[in-house]
Amino acid sequence: MTTAAEMLQSEFASFADVIHAHAAERPDDIVIVAGDRRLSFAEFDTYGDRTAAGLQRAGVRSGEAVSICGLNGWAYAVLWLGILRAGGTVAPLAQSATPEALRLMVEDCGARLFFADRAIMDAMTLPEGATRVALDDDAAFEAWLPEAGTKPEPVEIDPEQGFNIIYSSGTTGTPKGIVHSHQMRWRQITAFGGLIFTPAASAILSTPLYSNTTLVTFLPCIGNGGKAVLMQKFRTKEFLELSEREKVTTAMLVPVQYKRLMEDPDFDSYDLSAYLMKFCTSAPFAAELKADILKRWPGGLVEFYGMTEGGGSCALRAHEFPDKLHTVGQPMPGHEIRLIGEDGKEVPQGEIGEIVGRSGTMMKGYKNRPEQTRETEWYDGEGNRFIRTGDVGRFDADGFLTLMDRRKDMIISGGFNIYPSDLEAVVVEHPEVEEVAVIGVPSEDWGETPVGVVVGPSDAEAIREWANAKLGKTQRLAAVHIVDELPRSAIGKVLKRELRDQLKLG
Structure with a gap:
């Protein structure tokens, strides 16, 4: 039998097969920690077999999507393994999406099986022909599984076969299904192995x-033989307690989570010495916050910039480049990033442009949406395919990328381009401001004008006057609104469209 180490050195192997190899070599090592459940590799592998056999019993064919929707838990992790082992494609859905959006996503991916927490199942109507199975009821899930010892029929996995379908946010608009192949995920698993993700790794x-x-x-953590510690909901105290107890070596967090952790009054009392590396992605990451983490939290810090769709990604090794904390770093090895103007042509060095990228980790396309797939693609003069990010940025002389904003969030006022992030960086310096978002609203005089939405202060006009005294003439805020909190997605992104609707700002 091929060893896990040999598989991880190969150009391609299936995720399900490498888990099976780990189980054969290290059956008693813990791979999943979820609440009071601790699954060894042997148990995880056995559950994967039973799940795959259950899916095949239900008629799931190779390449067919199976949907999951619920809070993190041991059964959720088992389903990832079982669906892939059965040859299916995992379609995990956001529990924060509306019932109608969930129904549309299940319909779009064609899933005939829907594993979900009971509260989610009770709130929605499934497409005709779809069957639901409770995910958060251990007894119900165990009852659905075939008896212990049942094994699935072996399935041949094509590297270009769909591994998963990740849907864009279901909070606004119609979600798009982003299809990733087995080959793409295998590249991620092997790229991160050997240093941070090893059999000794413990990721929260x-x-x-x-x-x-x-x-x-x-996927890279357990694919390389490490342990995954799953939290259902983020709570600072629980995170810190688990980090200490499970001797966590790495974490992937979004900026708002880092902010809450560093503000916890007991943060410095926990033993976090096992940490080797921390990761961050998904939302703007303030340079001051990065600096505080580097000072007070053991281990390195890497910020990733990229998209679920794939393409080009950047990485900032903050512990190595403390003078570049205002950037998102340089293109990762094997990743190519360019900046293009409104005319679709590359812009000169130092100028601002839309970020496009290419690499070995790119989506196959959007599920059932060939036109939108084409809209997100850009080809250079040699016919190389790039993915458009919709983000605007600029490279400095050292090749570090600074993000300006989402292209769609850029404000054009009186013919001038205004980047909300520039204004936000000024407003957040006010000692009373905890958080800020700047959005563009319609203006008869200027076409659009910037408006600030802040958390913290009580006097909106005082904040506006303070900020406008520091901003350029074309950047000045037309108004400031005070809110209790900014609406965010589950991974910490500020939902500006929802904020605009909430404040009825057009």
Whole structure:
């Protein structure tokens, strides 16, 4: 039998097969910690077999999507393994999505089986022909599984076969299904192995298992033989206690989680000495916060910039480049990033442009949406395919990328381009401001004008006057609104469209 180490050195192997190899070599080592459940590799592998056999019993064919929707837990992790072992494609859905959006996603991916927490199942209507199975009821899930010892029929995995379908946010608009292949995920698993992700690794996961943010840690960690510690919901005290107890070596967090942890008054009392590396992605990461983490939290810090769709990604090794904390780093090895203007042509060095990228980790396309797939592609003069990010940025002389904003969030006021992030960086310096988001609203005089939405202060006009005294003439805020909190997605992104609707700002 091929060893796990040999598989991880190969160009391609299936995720399910490498887990089976780990189970044969280290059956008693713990791979999943979820609440009071601790699964060894042998138990995880056996559950994967039973799940795969159950899916095949239900008629799931190779390449067919199976949907999951619920909080992180041991059964959720088992389903990832079982679906892939049966040859299926995992379609994990956001439990924060509306019932109608969930129904549309199940319909779009064609799933005939829907594993979900009971509260989610009770709130929605499934497409005709779809069957639901309770995910958060251990007895119900165990009852659905075939008896212990049942093994699935072996399935041949094509490297270009769909591994998963990750849907874009279901909070606004119609979600798009982003299809990743087995080959793409295998490249991620092997790229991160050997140093951070080893059999000695212990990764804590406090973001949902439907998110690509979580998966780029979860899959490489257990794929390389490490242990995944799953949290259902992020709570600072629980995170710190688990980190200490489980001797966590790595974490993937979003900026708002880092902020809450560093503000916890007891943070410095926990033993976090096992940490080797921490990762961050998904939202703007303040340079001051990065500096505080480097000072007070053992281990390195890497910020990733990229998209669920794949393409080009950047990495900032903050512990190695403390003078570049305002950037998102340099293109990762094997990743190519360019900046293009409104005319689709590359912009000169030092100028601002839309970020496009290519690499070995790119989506196959959007599920059932060839036109939108084409819209997100850009080809250079040699016919190389790039993925458009919709983000605007600029490279400095050292090749470090600074993000300006989402292209769609850029404000054009009186013919001038205004980047909300520039204004936000000024407003957040006010001692009373905890958080800020700047959005563009319609203006008869200027076409659009910037408006600030802040958390913390009580006097909106005082904040506006303070900020405008520091901003350029074309950047000045037309108004400031005070809110209790900014609406965010499950992975910490500020939902500006929802904020605009909430404040009725057009």
